[in-house]
Amino acid sequence: MKFLLILTFIALMISLIADKKKTFLGIKKGFKMFLGLLPTVLNVLILVSVFLYLVPKETLANVLGKNSGVLGFGIAAVIGSISLIPMFITYPLAAILLKSGVSYRVLAVFITTLLMVGVLTLPLEAKYFGIKTSIIRNVLSFIGALIIGLVIGIFL
Amino acid sequence: MKKIIARIAETEYILVILFGIFIVGSRLVNFTPAKTIRNNFWLFFVEMITFLPFMFILVGLFDVWFPKERVEKHIGEGSGIKGTIWCILLAMLQAGPLYGAFPVAYLLWKKGCSIRNIFIYLGAFSTLKIPMLTFEIGFLGLKFSLLRTLVTLPIFILIGEIMEIYLRNKNFEIKQPELKKKG
Numbered sequence: 173m174k175f176l177l178i179l180t181f182i183a184l185m186i187s188l189i190a191d192k193k194k195t196f197l198g199i200k201k202g203f204k205m206f207l208g209l210l211p212t213v214l215n216v217l218i219l220v221s222v223f224l225y226l227v228p229k230e231t232l233a234n235v236l237g238k239n240s241g242v243l244g245f246g247i248a249a250v251i252g253s254i255s256l257i258p259m260f261i262t263y264p265l266a267a268i269l270l271k272s273g274v275s276y277r278v279l280a281v282f283i284t285t286l287l288m289v290g291v292l293t294l295p296l297e298a299k300y301f302g303i304k305t306s307i308i309r310n311v312l313s314f315i316g317a318l319i320i321g322l323v324i325g326i327f328l
Numbered sequence: 329m330k331k332i333i334a335r336i337a338e339t340e341y342i343l344v345i346l347f348g349i350f351i352v353g354s355r356l357v358n359f360t361p362a363k364t365i366r367n368n369f370w371l372f373f374v375e376m377i378t379f380l381p382f383m384f385i386l387v388g389l390f391d392v393w394f395p396k397e398r399v400e401k402h403i404g405e406g407s408g409i410k411g412t413i414w415c416i417l418l419a420m421l422q423a424g425p426l427y428g429a430f431p432v433a434y435l436l437w438k439k440g441c442s443i444r445n446i447f448i449y450l451g452a453f454s455t456l457k458i459p460m461l462t463f464e465i466g467f468l469g470l471k472f473s474l475l476r477t478l479v480t481l482p483i484f485i486l487i488g489e490i491m492e493i494y495l496r497n498k499n500f501e502i503k504q505p506e507l508k509k510k511g
Binding site: 175176177179180183184187194195197198199200201202203205206208209211212213214215216217218220221222224225228256258259260261263264266267270276279280283284287288290293296297299300301302305308309312313316319320323324327328 | 339340341343344347361364365366368369371372373375376379380381382383384385386387388389390391392393421422423424425426427430431433434447450451454455458459460463464466467468471472475476479480483484486487490491494495500502503504505506
């Protein structure tokens with residue numbers, strides 16, 4: 173996150189030097205948008221927190237670790253689609269899974285669905301794109317993730 | 329008092345308030361699952377609060393500094409492969425989970441970005457962010473990351489094409505969640 177902080181800081185500095193008034197207007201606009209989104213984000217985070225309690229990551233590792241075949245591939249895709257796991261948990265978890273014998277194919281589909289498909293964040297997405305478009309995007313991304321997993325499985 | 333309750337119920341914060349009551353209540357009766365849920369929430373909340381406000385500052389600055397005509401020329405209809413590359417580069421420079429990309433997508437749309445490029449932006453944002461890639465390389469190795477990137481790139485460009493074809497004549501619009509006005 174340091175990266176984004178630095179980027180924002182540099183952009184702010186340049187903007188302030190160029191035009192103070194415009195800069196404050198921009199910040200105000202950004203802040204307003206943030207407040208508009210905040211309740212939905214908080215609601216989603218609450219749902220995800222409860223979900224992650226019901227399906228803890230030890231269970232995830234267990235299920236994926238035992239089934240590395242077609243079944244594991246399917247389970248990984250479904251779990252990845254539903255879950256929302258912060259990056260700093262996803263990758264350490266993926267590294268552990270890899271060491272415990274999970275194939276790259278399963279790992280790739282798990283990571284890609286986690287990144288591109290968001291069932292739990294669907295209400296949030298629908299606020300912007302409408303529910304139908306959001307569902308189509310997620311379904312396409314899900315199919316795409318399956319293909320990505322299979323292709324990576326051929327090479328690794 | 330009744331009025332205040334009614335007003336809160338009208339807003340979207342009702343679940344947040346119930347959640348707060350649940351957490352505090354669980355503490356009083358020592359309901360242990362609540363501890364895990366609270367810790368989970370805290371983790372997500374920290375992740376969110378350390379990136380989303382900055383993201384919105386950037387979005388706000390972008391909004392005031394880049395006029396629609398200029399953005400449209402670069403990433404709008406008929407901007408071709410160059411527009412796509414711009415969108416991917418923009419996405420790679422960002423950080424955070426996918427939901428952080430939606431407000432940017434809204435802004436890009438408002439500024440005249442083509443439908444195709446908006447969905448390519450979302451694809452690149454979710455899978456090719458540089459901060460994320462460095463993390464991925466660290467844990468899973470360069471080979472995996474490189475291969476995943478190469479395979480993913482054509483897939484989300486294809487998704488962009490499909491979305492464009494599907495939404496072309498459907499009066500597609502991206503909305504912005506508004507602050508609910510009181511009263």
